Amino acid sequence: MKKISLLAALLVNGTILMAQTNPVITAWLRNTTGVTGRHYVSGSSTPIVDADSANVQTVLYSATWSYTRTKGVPTYVTGPFLDGNPSLTTSQNAIFKLPLTPAVNTGTPTATTGGDIGIFINGVAMFDYRDGVSWKNSTSALAGGPLGGMGDGVWNRDAIVGEVTGFDCSKGHPAMGNYHHHQNPSAFGLDLNVLSTVCNLYTSDALYVMDSTHHSPLLGFAFDGYPVYGAFGYKNADGTGGITRIKSSYTLRSITTRTTYADGSTVTAGPAVNATYPLGYFREDYQYNTTSAATPDYLDEHNGRFCVTPEYPAGTYAYFCTVGSNWNSAYPYMVGPTYYGVKSGGKVTSITEPVTIFTGTVGINNIKEDAQVVSVFPNPASDLIAVQLKNFNTETIVVELYDINGRMVQKTMVYPGSTMAYFDTRTIYDGEYIVKVITNSGVISKRVSVIK
Incomplete structure (x- = not known):
């Protein structure tokens, strides 16, 4: 037995x-x-x-x-x-x-x-x-x-x-x-x-x-x-x-x-x-x-x-x-x-x-707290700012846009199986902005200019 x-x-x-x-x-x-x-x-x-x-x-x-x-x-x-x-x-x-x-x-x-x-x-x-x-x-x-x-x-x-x-x-x-x-x-x-x-x-x-x-x-x-x-x-x-x-x-x-x-x-x-x-x-x-x-x-x-x-x-x-x-x-x-x-x-x-x-988590994760894995373009921007993740994404990532005074002006997401998010900048003022990419590993920040 x-x-x-x-x-x-x-x-x-x-x-x-x-x-x-x-x-x-x-x-x-x-x-x-x-x-x-x-x-x-x-x-x-x-x-x-x-x-x-x-x-x-x-x-x-x-x-x-x-x-x-x-x-x-x-x-x-x-x-x-x-x-x-x-x-x-x-x-x-x-x-x-x-x-x-x-x-x-x-x-x-x-x-x-x-x-x-x-x-x-x-x-x-x-x-x-x-x-x-x-x-x-x-x-x-x-x-x-x-x-x-x-x-x-x-x-x-x-x-x-x-x-x-x-x-x-x-x-x-x-x-x-x-x-x-x-x-x-x-x-x-x-x-x-x-x-x-x-x-x-x-x-x-x-x-x-x-x-x-x-x-x-x-x-x-x-x-x-x-x-x-x-x-x-x-x-x-x-x-x-x-x-x-x-x-x-x-x-x-x-x-x-x-x-x-x-x-x-x-x-x-x-x-x-x-x-x-x-x-x-x-x-x-x-x-x-x-x-x-x-x-x-x-x-x-x-x-x-x-x-x-x-x-x-x-x-x-x-x-x-x-x-x-x-x-x-x-x-x-x-x-x-x-x-x-x-x-x-x-x-x-x-x-x-x-x-x-199966209820576990996905078996791979390639997003790290490294500014090199994120591209923000064009810079300077006019009508939009695109945020591109390098290689592959297996997590839900929050992407936020802040003005130079620290006020969040827009927020979006990059979902698993996608690599890109973008902000419509036609309704915001010219100036310097910070893009924050918030992953499970930490926060990646990039500076970008908006000039129209």
Whole structure:
């Protein structure tokens, strides 16, 4: 009887310990304040407050699975979508199921598919490179996805290239209300080479801000249960070598016509390589470079590697959101075109086993009492003052604006999963002001001038 009780205690304690340490349970950004989503409409830089709750609603777990309830709405403002997309970010009332212990796939790799392939830690959906559009040889035109009809499915359009005008500042957009990212979820306006000017009118907020001096945060999980990180990590898999940009091993093919695949097989022809359909417009324009993959800071054919990370000090297989030297997204962007592990997770309609609700705090926190992690701009300011947090935010942060006499004139918040706040300065006087950023670690103060 004592042995049975002891075994039961060990099992219970083991499950509790796992819940306390396993990032697939602890890392989610749960909504504990009731914050809702917001969106921009074209022509107005004033966000509209929505009714749907942002971030993850509830995290539950069993001995083998985690379950994340989410509406798929981020705390950063979504929209506008300047390609005419009429959809807005709306509640998905989704449940995502992920294995607590991912399994390596030793057989034929499973290809990623259109739609959800994983989930970010704020509950937003993760998509792969595709947008459902492909070349139709019989009509010499694109078809499928938002264009309607059906293409050949041989030369598949890369959504990051083909739909760049339809992404908001955060590099996301909705499909029938399901807001998602195909690529690294850091704002266009913060890239070293800015490909979209949508951030000129709408603040450069997103899930995180890239920081080349620190290991990128854990951003989410693929449906095989393995974690997905941002663009920077340790150069060497064992955690040594300093911080570097983790690179894709896929390169553009040297072709002028689209009649074969990278393996040499002949396929239904696509359009010739030209100004309208440049190399990189289709997924099949890329090939896997085994020479690059042999270098420590380059990734394998699934866009991942086994390595040490801050959340997995003993090592784990991990995917990375790849970018080029100019910080623009680089194919295959996050996960794919195949999963490394067994794809056992996904979106489910219900939970059919006994589970426990996770009530702990988020397992990561990158905001420190350091003035270097906060940017205040422009300075001097005229119409607005923007406050940008560096890297990643997991807490509710109060941001206050004081005049030189110590009187608070405005107050706002930065919520978990968002990196930016701003003050409207059109109604305040010229002069010197102090911005105070109040975090769990302390207060960061920045001086700013207002000149109109």
